[in-house]
Amino acid sequence: MFCHIKYSRIFESIMTSKLPPALIRSLIENYHIEDEEFIATHTNGEQLTSIRLNPFKHSQAFANSEQMPWCTNGRYLAERPSFTADPLFHAGCYYVQEASSMFLEHVMKNTIDLSENLKVLDLCAAPGGKSTLISSLLTKDSLLLANEIIKTRVPVLCDNLNKWGPENTFVSNNDPKDFKRLEGYFDAIVVDAPCSGSGMFRKDPAAINEWSESAVQLCSQRQQRILADVIDALKQNGTLIYSTCSYSKQENEEISDWLFETFELESIRIPIESEWGIVETQSDDHQCYGYRFYPHKVRGEGFFIAAFRKKSISAFPQIRRARENTVxxxxxxxxxxxxxxxxxxxxxxxxxxxxxxxxxxxxxxxxxxxxxxxxxxxxxxxxxxxxxxxxNHELAVSLLNNPAVHRINLTHDQSISYLKREELRLESDHRGWALMCFEEHPLGWAKILDNRLNNYFPKEIRITNPNVV
Structure with missing residues (x-):
């Protein structure tokens, strides 16, 4: 009788919250989640805001904000500001990123020797959150390849990596199967796989209407294809990190079992602190370790991540000396x-x-x-x-600028006008190219002539919202 009353109450709560009943039932049955608390986090209207500071571009942005426990430069914000109206955001001094996904830093630090010069692939990279995080962890002589299969998403990925600054970053627009051509090349591969998106229901309630059990199954099949296509590009003893923003077992622990059965991989256990609220799981068949984030337990959205070591032997890539590229x-x-x-x-x-x-x-x-x-x-x-x-604009926001290049520090209002590509009137004895800066951080180029200033901030990334001031 008690069980019947309990499940009637749960079902009533689910209907009120509009969360998919099948998803909630599976979480209760498989992971014994605290259903009332879980549902409440999706109905109380609470939203978290978190950012990650750029270690290459030190600023006073959010200097007093609370530090995240699993990410050195991750910060929780007490309220959400207008990032578009902050010149430091456009200068690449920080990246707005969901807190749970920043756990990638902790996973990489516990599975990879980051003091080595590495080759790392971020396979499903746009818009660039995990790529910029990876970039922050690598040595300057390492290589980061950020790939995005969807062509229309590549420009925002490039823009975010440009703003981050380092020159050891490359971006590709390829299907995962193309990476079979790079057998044994990468020391680490990060696959933040396309998924059914249930972990983002609190942040994006509209995603609830797109969720279905059939969509979960399709995503699981797609995830297997992606992983099968890219696994050859990982060298022996290389690290594979797999993540989703899904709660579904079929897209998480069952994928871990499939990886274990299909390829010569071993699961890697990641140390976590109990106060973080992260739930460690093990897959049914092979006890592969995984890490689940629930919004009623952690200060972040729904997320899953797992790490593996590749044991099978891979061919050694034949990288010949580059042809002379004379300048x-x-x-x-x-x-x-x-x-x-x-x-x-x-x-x-x-x-x-x-x-x-x-x-x-x-x-x-x-x-x-x-x-x-x-x-x-x-x-x-x-x-x-x-x-x-x-x-080029990429030079302006990179880490390569000569300090002797002429710089002009703008006020906040002048910076917003510049970022909108509006006309600027400045008093300056300088003539020629100059870096337009805010608090010493470059925003882009302008050319100062005798009677005007030509604004060269790229049209495609300018602020277009007239309400931003």
């Missing part, structure tokens, strides 16, 4: 006036534009170009026109 002395002299003084940077000339990458990665660039469709290679510097460089 004439005149162009090189012009460009280097704009860059920090470093012997570790290699200039690459591609179709009349110049790019900068770590010198150590020149052969890797050629290797990737021969096998993938690259959309970003290091930092795009610009074009040499006559005796001067026409600088």
């Amino acid at each position: 004439n002395t005149k162009s090189e002299e012009i460009i280097k006036r704009w860059l920090i003084d470093s012997q570790e940077i290699r200039l690459i000339n591609l179709q009349e534009e110049f790019f900068a990458i770590p010198a150590r990665l020149e052969a890797d660039l050629s290797y990737l170009q021969s096998r993938l469709y690259l959309k970003k290679s290091g930092v795009r510097i610009g074009k040499v026109m006559g005796k001067d460089l026409v600088p």
